[in-house]
Amino acid sequence: MNLSAHILKIAKAARKASYTFALVSSKEKNAALKAMAAALVKNQAYLIKENAKDLKAASGEGYSKALVDRLTLNPKNIKAMADSLVETSKLKDPVGELLETIKRPNGLLIKKVRVPLGVVGIIYESRPNVTSDCAGLCLKSGNAAILKGGKEAIHSNKAIFKILKSVLAKTKIPLDALQLIESTDRQAVHELLKLDQLVDVIVPRGGEELIRFVAANTKIPVVKHFQGICHVYVSKNADLEMASDIVINAKTQKPGVCNAMETLLVDRKVARDFLPSMIVDLQARGCEIRGDEATRALVKGGVNKATEQDWRTEYLDLILSVKVVDGLTEAIEHINTYGSHHSDAIITKNKKEAQAFLDSVDSACVYVNASTRFTDGFEFGFGSEVGISTDKLHVRGPMALEGLTSYKYEVYGSGQIRG
């Protein structure tokens, strides 16, 4: 069978399974998730053996240590994968939730009921735990899942998939509800992206290049964020010590992720008190600073000049752009103009100012007095996440169980016809 026919077969099987899967009870789904968790732990020697093949190939390719870290399976992170499945089993099942009841004057009773989306395609890169996290969220929400991981993790993903499927075979969940595309040919992704009649949504997880490739090559709705250009604005009403702690956390705790800060905005009224020591502290932590003229005037030396392009750049690295602004309005305008509508914070003790920031910044997650690093399905209490959306339609921010559902209108009549 050629690749095109193979992917079509997988998608058709998933679509067919999705119809009966939508009717499986929460109890049965939760039992399956717990059994999957147990099976991963039980088979950890097998998982580590298969993972070693990926690690060997990676060392041959000379991949970075960060990538090899993300790729590695060990008893600790296999346990974490299992725990995540157990956590997901404990969350409320979104399917069947009654969202609204409408009674019409003609006697029609209309129920708006939450239902699974149907078939969810997830395209991701090197981390093998995504295979079980996403399988767990999709299965809990009654969706058939088509998973396509990165070729670096192919042996690990196949091993995880094999274990999860062996559990599924003993449950009432249709076996075809979980699919893994095992081909490492890039063409396999192209073939999947063509199937807009069979796949309801695609979630690309990975770098901007992968996400742009997926969005540009499919008619299937894509849930995505291209970039995380996150801001912290230090108001003249800020507790400057709190501001300093939050700036350090948002920039340096994990600079390579989408919810890390890329631009610091500071009210001119506190810039002289705040910025010089803040910048020294950041530089001591290895952070390069790119400042506007006002910042450079306040800090003697060591600050590179920020260009217009810096305000639009997601560094994903220990680099920070810094701008001095004339108060709240300019901060909001800067964020709405240059940001990526992901996560932005204000540091202030003034409640009215805080609310104005929350109301006017057009981002998925807006913070008062907290680090932008909390934008994450687990941190929000959603168990895990299939991705983060900076789009405004369907789902915004971390996407988990609720984002994996749609709804339908069930209309109960007694012979009503339209006049």
Add this chain to the structure above:
Amino acid sequence: MNLSAHILKIAKAARKASYTFALVSSKEKNAALKAMAAALVKNQAYLIKENAKDLKAASGEGYSKALVDRLTLNPKNIKAMADSLVETSKLKDPVGELLETIKRPNGLLIKKVRVPLGVVGIIYESRPNVTSDCAGLCLKSGNAAILKGGKEAIHSNKAIFKILKSVLAKTKIPLDALQLIESTDRQAVHELLKLDQLVDVIVPRGGEELIRFVAANTKIPVVKHFQGICHVYVSKNADLEMASDIVINAKTQKPGVCNAMETLLVDRKVARDFLPSMIVDLQARGCEIRGDEATRALVKGGVNKATEQDWRTEYLDLILSVKVVDGLTEAIEHINTYGSHHSDAIITKNKKEAQAFLDSVDSACVYVNASTRFTDGFEFGFGSEVGISTDKLHVRGPMALEGLTSYKYEVYGSGQIRG
């Protein structure tokens, strides 16, 4: 200014207005809608005068009577436009609704709050009332609207727009929140569809050709339905008299609309009792019947042969395809295979069977013992609608105020950083 720059200017102005508009209170929005309603009625002589130019042009083009009917403004339908604005003013404002409150162990308080989408583009055909209906729904939900009507209605649309804008000028709603593209050049639509950085969603209202054109030519999310291939399934447990009334209503009351029935499915066990007289009745009402072999065997003569293509056809006319099926499972499979996921009904007295149909038919609106013709924003109690979606993401079924919103997460901290 060339067309491209002109459309860009309109979209930029709408985007800018959307930021301040999101903060306008319900009271101010409702007062504006009521003032608009009053202004339409007060200026009806002007509206009718401008509409006459469109009617004159239409008669020159030799348009059909149906199109001329849709295009005509008179005191009665001007009053209906005004009433619709007043009705919309009375609906609950979705903006600011607190959808969820999450308290995290670290003390973070997360509020999920409903917000406007931002900038909504609506592309429609000949009916001028869409201009005021959609303006009303967008303004009530805090969205800037960019309206692009058909060239047949250009004078009417400009006149309605002029009246609505003259009212807006006296309110706190930013004037640029309501935009009409006055160019009748098809290229104007192309230019609008390019602006995915400025427009949050496009709703095409019109025939399948328009909708396919829009969906194929933009990166902006499109809320749409291509077709309405709606089914009525008459179960062996049906009240056959009720079934007959619903079949006649769903097929003949207004055959040219998307929620009219196109295919009738009948359980083999009642086909002999039900179909012969049903078909005679439909034929007496001018309806052409295209049946499968079993149907043609039951009804002597007068029934054309249905082909595979008939099951996939939206006739939008007095034509009905008819199929005899072996019970509920085959009916569900037929609908999920050939339907358009719009509106489908079962006629049955058996509650368990009814629920199985509602659960398993993968459509936006599923009915028990009622006509499919009720799928409509007004009939569902939403005041009006900007469109109907058969997609599963964001909005499904009639799209009105709620469908015109997104949400954001407001996160309240006291210095939390991530460990």
